[in-house]
Every structure is written in structure tokens, then in C-alpha cells.
Amino acid sequence: MLNAEHAEHDCGICSIIASCRKGTLADWIAELPRSWLTLGDAQFYRGYCVLLAKRHVTELHAMPRAEAHELLDEILAVGRTLDQVLKPLKLNYECLGNQEPHVHWHIFPRYADDPMKLAPVWVRPEAERKVSLGESDRIQLIAAIRSELVRRMPTARIR
Template identity: 80%
Template structure:
């Protein structure tokens, strides 16, 4: 067993992907050719999604160019889906990876009634951001995202 495998096992994103594959991650939305889409845990920003690259790689530029372009097409499809469904004032796309060494995007819809809308989402205290949707609303949102995403990206798998 090489050191690369040890690194993967310690990666929080790879752990989530394992749970998604085992169908034990309740906020899974869709499997795309290059990524997994999940609903985020900070639904103060209703529709907040996290898109996880399938490949365990720390930097976006380390992904082969063609594959990176396919991945970016998936980011765009998710963005268009959220814009269409939720009509946000602005979408924020964040590809950070400072805490987990695995390329992923936080995609945050920002709304006009957010008093902190001019700043980054992380300035809002975590306790305020981490709003869980009521179960019915959560399932309704996931279903709506799936429906719109498949329309835009027919290769998306939702079942």
C-alpha cells in the first residue's frame, strides 16, 4: 500500500464520496461524469451545493486539461440550474481546498435580503449559516435541482 492511498483515506472529501457511493450520504443530489453533487449544510443560503471532483487532486491545474474542462462544464450546469430555480441575486463559486486537499466547489446562492450580501459567506457566523431545511423542503429542493440538472446535463445520474 503506497503513501498515496494513506493520503486518500485521510481526505474528508473522499470519505464523503465513499458514503455517497454507498448511498449512506443523505444529501446526495447527482452523479455527473466528473463529479458528485451534494446539498450543503449551510442552507441559510438556500440551495447551497457542494460539487466534489471524482478525482482526488489538490489543485485544479493538476487535472488534465480535457478533464478539467469537462468538470468546469459540470460546475456551469449546476450554476445555471441554481440560477434558474432559485433566482438568486448572485451566485458565489468557491474552489478553496484549504481544509481538504481535494478539488471541490462551494456554490452559494446569495439573496437580496441578506444583510451581509456584499461580503464572503464565511463572514457570517457558522451557527447562523448552518441552517438545516425542514425534511419536506429539503427533499423538494433536491428533487427540483435533479429535474433541472438532468434537463441541462443529460449525462447526470440521479438514481
């Protein structure tokens, strides 16, 4: 069994968190008490976000209970924020961790005009999913998410 330090060293999510801490991640949105929020790389689903738990744990149930509840409150705040900003048909929340063994949540807005709206997002070919936004669009979207998120969760750090 890997010790915690070794696991974190090899963890892709911990690497992204290190970039968040350094301020070098272009898609960084906010720091919440228990998590980091970033814009995801599959903007076919406009507003797709990834919420990264600060603690390196492989399973949600491995987290101390109070901490998990605080994390779930942050997911609620992000979900309400995305619903308000983007008005999707549906939000999909996924906590998988099969590829990166560190608790993180994919939050996908789903839209009425998606012909595959009844299917999981992963059914869509990666090349179609992994669409980038134009620079000014991306900056505006991040600003809109930050503005709504900090209204709902004043402890969010957005700069």
C-alpha cells in the first residue's frame, strides 16, 4: 500500500491543485474551504466544472464525516450557481475517480438541444466533448460563475 505522501506525489489531481495554489491554472475559478473549482476541458457542455477535494482521499467515505458534509455543501453551492448562470435542462454530478484516485466531482450542465441528452456525457466521443471556449467567452463565463458563487458562498476566494 502506498503511503499518503507517495500517493499525492503521483496524483494528477494533486498536481492540478498545486497549479491552483501557485495561481498558474488558466481555468481556475475559485478556492472554497474544502475544494478547488476549475472550468473543465469539455466545454461542449458549456460551463462544465470540476470540483477537486483539497484532501487527497480516494473515496468520499474515507473523508471525515463533517468534512464530507462541508464538501457536499460546496457542491450544492456550485450546482445552484451553474443552474442560475447557465439555465441548463439538467445538471449531471459525477464522482468517479477510476482514473485519478482523488475525490473530485464532474459537474456537467446538459442542454435541451443535445441530441444525446439522455445518455451519459462519456458516450459522446472525446474529440466532440473536448471543445475549448474562445478566450473572451471563457473569461466572461468564469467571471459570471465567480460572481454568482461568491454571492451564495461568501467564503469562496475568487482572486
